[in-house]
Amino acid sequence: MKQPIYGLGIYLFLMLPPVVTLLESIMVVHMHMQMPLLVMVGMLFTPFLQQTFPAFFEKWNENGVPGIVLFMIIISYWMIPRTMDEALTVSAAEIFKFISLPFLAGVPLRDSWSKLTIKGKNSIFILLSILFGIMACIYILSPNQICNSYLIKEQKALGWTFLLTGLCIVIYFIQTLFIDKEEYGET
Amino acid sequence: MIKKRSTFALIIVIVFGFGLFLIGTDGFTAYTAEQARTMKLVEEKPEFPKVTLEDSKERVYSLSEFQGKYVMLTFIYTACTDVCLLLEMNLAQVYNQIPEQYIGEDIVFMSISFDPENDDPATLEHYRNYFNSDGETWRMARIPDQQELDGLLDRFGVIVIPDNNGHFAHNAAFYLVNPEGKLVDVMDYENIDQAASKVNAILRTEVGDKS
Numbered sequence: 207m208k209q210p211i212y213g214l215g216i217y218l219f220l221m222l223p224p225v226v227t228l229l230e231s232i233m234v235v236h237m238h239m240q241m242p243l244l245v246m247v248g249m250l251f252t253p254f255l256q257q258t259f260p261a262f263f264e265k266w267n268e269n270g271v272p273g274i275v276l277f278m279i280i281i282s283y284w285m286i287p288r289t290m291d292e293a294l295t296v297s298a299a300e301i302f303k304f305i306s307l308p309f310l311a312g313v314p315l316r317d318s319w320s321k322l323t324i325k326g327k328n329s330i331f332i333l334l335s336i337l338f339g340i341m342a343c344i345y346i347l348s349p350n351q352i353c354n355s356y357l358i359k360e361q362k363a364l365g366w367t368f369l370l371t372g373l374c375i376v377i378y379f380i381q382t383l384f385i386d387k388e389e390y391g392e393t
Numbered sequence: 394m395i396k397k398r399s400t401f402a403l404i405i406v407i408v409f410g411f412g413l414f415l416i417g418t419d420g421f422t423a424y425t426a427e428q429a430r431t432m433k434l435v436e437e438k439p440e441f442p443k444v445t446l447e448d449s450k451e452r453v454y455s456l457s458e459f460q461g462k463y464v465m466l467t468f469i470y471t472a473c474t475d476v477c478l479l480l481e482m483n484l485a486q487v488y489n490q491i492p493e494q495y496i497g498e499d500i501v502f503m504s505i506s507f508d509p510e511n512d513d514p515a516t517l518e519h520y521r522n523y524f525n526s527d528g529e530t531w532r533m534a535r536i537p538d539q540q541e542l543d544g545l546l547d548r549f550g551v552i553v554i555p556d557n558n559g560h561f562a563h564n565a566a567f568y569l570v571n572p573e574g575k576l577v578d579v580m581d582y583e584n585i586d587q588a589a590s591k592v593n594a595i596l597r598t599e600v601g602d603k604s
Binding site: 265266267268269271272275276279283286287288289291292295351352353354355357358 | 398399402403405406407409410413414417418423424425426427428429430552554556562564
């Protein structure tokens with residue numbers, strides 16, 4: 207059970223004020239590094255929570271659907287331009303970010319993923335690619351500054367990283383359709 | 394039974410998500426901080442703080458100079474190469490759409506520079522000529538005291554980020570201050586006709602039909 211300890215370590219590190227300031231000073235790093243790391247922290251906590259509250263996860267997230275929907279809601283919420291600004295200016299929003307991303311996105315993602323059917327997983331891959339594509343268009347094509355706290359060129363950079371991440375998801379998704387992991391002994 | 398519980402959990406999650414988005418976007422109306430800021434300003438009607446203005450003709454005064462008149466404001470810096478030019482060109486068009494009898498009497502236009510270091514009266518005097526501003530009913534001014542300037546920008550929600558190359562990233566809008574010195578409207582600077590008709594409607598109802 208080393209994972210929760212690593213998770214806690216990363217969590218505390220991310221909470222250090224200088225780390226927070228540094229990560230949030232660059233738009234791309236804020237969206238595509240700090241936020242995913244927080245989700246990862248939640249994923250590292252999951253086995254510990256599953257063991258501590260086995261009944262809760264089995265009862266309420268039996269087929270993985272409620273969990274994955276919660277995950278999608280939380281990450282979509284943090285993609286709204288306004289929420290990024292508010293995380294910087296409203297401390298309640300910042301606290302909510304540090305709680306919601308690990309516990310309402312990371313934990314349900316890991317708990318749900320293995321429970322989802324192939325179809326469910328595929329729909330999530332497709333939904334995520336579409337979502338990232340839309341966000342890429344918004345951030346690259348918008349002639350206006352969408353986030354008051356960041357410059358337009360940073361906004362464009364964020365758009366391109368969205369596109370790149372979206373493409374990676376698409377590539378990964380396509381390879382899952384053609385490559386059978388079991389043939390390679392990686393079940 | 395198990396199936397039912399999962400469905401129930403799913404419903405809770407969806408309701409939670411709906412509530413989260415509802416609160417987070419002020420009822421699905423404000424998706425950017427800029428929209429939220431504008432809505433909040435119009436609701437709160439903050440007062441124009443006491444600041445000392447210095448205009449392109451080197452006259453020094455405060456906003457109370459215009460007591461009893463509406464003031465249409467923009468925030469600019471003259472070294473700006475994109476947004477400010479558009480903002481001021483559009484302001485000129487709004488200015489032209491206001492009936493002459495109101496101009497100077499019931500409404501004045503004012504462009505305030507947030508770069509007092511570079512925008513001295515001479516620079517502003519030069520800059521105003523680009524837009525046919527007369528320097529009287531449409532003035533260009535700076536606020537020499539940085540503290541006063543920051544107070545105003547903060548209260549009116551104007552966000553200015555210097556990029557250290559002499560330029561600034563900033564938001565832009567038309568700000569309408571009423572005769573009592575309170576901010577009453579923040580208008581989209583790209584929608585000239587809408588802004589002009591809004592100002593005209595306010596002038597007609599508040600000042601009366603003069604023609």
